[in-house]
Amino acid sequence: MTQIVSLYSYRGGTGRSTTAANVARLLAGDGARVAVVDTALHQPALHSLFGIDRLPEWTTFTDYLLGRCPLWNVVREVPLQPSGPLGTGGRLYALPACNLPYKIETIKNRGYDIGMLGEAFTLLSEELELDYLILDTSAGLSNETLAALAGSHTVVSLARSDRVDLNTARLNAELLQRLSTGRMMLVLSGTEGASPAGLDAEFEKAYGLPVTAILPAIAEVSEVSGQTLFVETFPEHVLTARYREIADALAAAA
Amino acid sequence: MSSVCAVEFNDDRPPALSDVSAYAVLERELQIGREIQAGFLPGQLPVPSGWELEAEFRPARQVAGDFYDVFDLAVSQRTAVIVADVCDKGVGAALFMALIRTLLRHTVETGGLHSMSTLGWDPRDGLPRVGEAPLLHAVNSTNRYLTRVHREQGYFATLFFGLFDASTGMVSYINCGHNPPLHVAADGRLLGELAPTGPAVGVLHSADFRVGRVQLKPGESLFLFTDGVTDCRSSDGEFFGEQRLIALASLPAPSARVQIERIVRALEEHGGDGEQHDDITLLVLRRCAETETQITARNGLS
Numbered sequence: 001m002t003q004i005v006s007l008y009s010y011r012g013g014t015g016r017s018t019t020a021a022n023v024a025r026l027l028a029g030d031g032a033r034v035a036v037v038d039t040a041l042h043q044p045a046l047h048s049l050f051g052i053d054r055l056p057e058w059t060t061f062t063d064y065l066l067g068r069c070p071l072w073n074v075v076r077e078v079p080l081q082p083s084g085p086l087g088t089g090g091r092l093y094a095l096p097a098c099n100l101p102y103k104i105e106t107i108k109n110r111g112y113d114i115g116m117l118g119e120a121f122t123l124l125s126e127e128l129e130l131d132y133l134i135l136d137t138s139a140g141l142s143n144e145t146l147a148a149l150a151g152s153h154t155v156v157s158l159a160r161s162d163r164v165d166l167n168t169a170r171l172n173a174e175l176l177q178r179l180s181t182g183r184m185m186l187v188l189s190g191t192e193g194a195s196p197a198g199l200d201a202e203f204e205k206a207y208g209l210p211v212t213a214i215l216p217a218i219a220e221v222s223e224v225s226g227q228t229l230f231v232e233t234f235p236e237h238v239l240t241a242r243y244r245e246i247a248d249a250l251a252a253a254a
Numbered sequence: 255m256s257s258v259c260a261v262e263f264n265d266d267r268p269p270a271l272s273d274v275s276a277y278a279v280l281e282r283e284l285q286i287g288r289e290i291q292a293g294f295l296p297g298q299l300p301v302p303s304g305w306e307l308e309a310e311f312r313p314a315r316q317v318a319g320d321f322y323d324v325f326d327l328a329v330s331q332r333t334a335v336i337v338a339d340v341c342d343k344g345v346g347a348a349l350f351m352a353l354i355r356t357l358l359r360h361t362v363e364t365g366g367l368h369s370m371s372t373l374g375w376d377p378r379d380g381l382p383r384v385g386e387a388p389l390l391h392a393v394n395s396t397n398r399y400l401t402r403v404h405r406e407q408g409y410f411a412t413l414f415f416g417l418f419d420a421s422t423g424m425v426s427y428i429n430c431g432h433n434p435p436l437h438v439a440a441d442g443r444l445l446g447e448l449a450p451t452g453p454a455v456g457v458l459h460s461a462d463f464r465v466g467r468v469q470l471k472p473g474e475s476l477f478l479f480t481d482g483v484t485d486c487r488s489s490d491g492e493f494f495g496e497q498r499l500i501a502l503a504s505l506p507a508p509s510a511r512v513q514i515e516r517i518v519r520a521l522e523e524h525g526g527d528g529e530q531h532d533d534i535t536l537l538v539l540r541r542c543a544e545t546e547t548q549i550t551a552r553n554g555l556s
Binding site: 066067112113114115116117118119121146147149150151178179180181 | 328329330377378379380381382383384385386387388
């Protein structure tokens, strides 16, 4: 059975898309069949993370939702580059959303049938025989994010390890309980050096969950972003090790 | 079975010329109304390959409060089927029929994206299937419009609004206080009745509508009808009733056309020469048995 995983955060800047792409790469390297869908239709990022520079017309997830192309025109296989200990035994697929402003405007203004999201998740899971379907969402509670949460078996909730996110942590945890029946994982991000003493424990208490991984803020992420996947460029990096913790937690939950 | 509009003439004296003239004007206006209303009904039904759709529509007066509609939703690749009964009969009901039919159809075709929470969709129920969000939005917004703008007139409608996926046989529907359609197996067994999933539209502003689902397997049929069918009366006042309808729907038949003609004939025999008291609408949706589909495909027919 396909495990559907949403990466969610209440605020932006937590590294959802980067985490989604890199964790997907690790899982595929372990031999799994993985697809990543960009449901952040208003701020798409996935194409860039997978190094897809040009998106030909009528080949994006946005076009599918607008009824302008079949789902299979959107699916792109991402080659797994051999790198250090990373395996290449699985398959990785990406479904980018459109980054053209006029199309973002179109889908914002015209809307689409939200049932097509669910149909896409089902078709991808079955036809590609996926082990994991990873949904990159936009921050906050857009309709796509609500749909992704509703359709997921696992929600990876990312929060910045600071007081601002801590203040909304309990509210956010309650919200997720209301919006999803899936299991929750908590990931903290953006910590430069040591986070304030006891902050992680306060997050754990607010969510009622252990922290699965703490992602350090690393300058190299922005250096390679848009060119190669971080874990392929830095397979031995501490951040790669943190992504590995998330991948292993997902594998254990499968 | 349509009746002529009754005009009262006093005693046995011949009608005055002005009365006859007024009658003629009224008759002409009603005829225009009837023709315009006919334009609100589908001309040719869009029937997906491997399916049959047949409808019978008989107004009790010149114009009717019943209506049915069948149309394709291009983007979502579903076919919409509506059978509805506006309360009352005649011109008032006909005006509301035109309004409700237009609101439902326009909204489901162009409704766009709507927040799942605005639709009243509980995310823990999982994701809506294709077409279900526009369906729910169309029924919700039609109900809210009627109860907000036309509350004083007191008109309401029961209706069944379904969307079916021709490739899987899955029907998503909202039954707004309407006679439960009959789900009949290929061998004629009654598999179930699609009970209401919400009240009639136009009654409660904050009504709660839910989407139901039923899957039609090859050879299975759905019988949609208005209460003009079950309430059809014989000369001695006996209702046609649901049991007669179920018995007829349960007889094996080679096609939806045969199924519907059989019921229409029984209604005519039951009603005899008496006045038709209510509009009659009957629609049969049938998924062809796999063997029929293969034959159709071989012959290049749709």
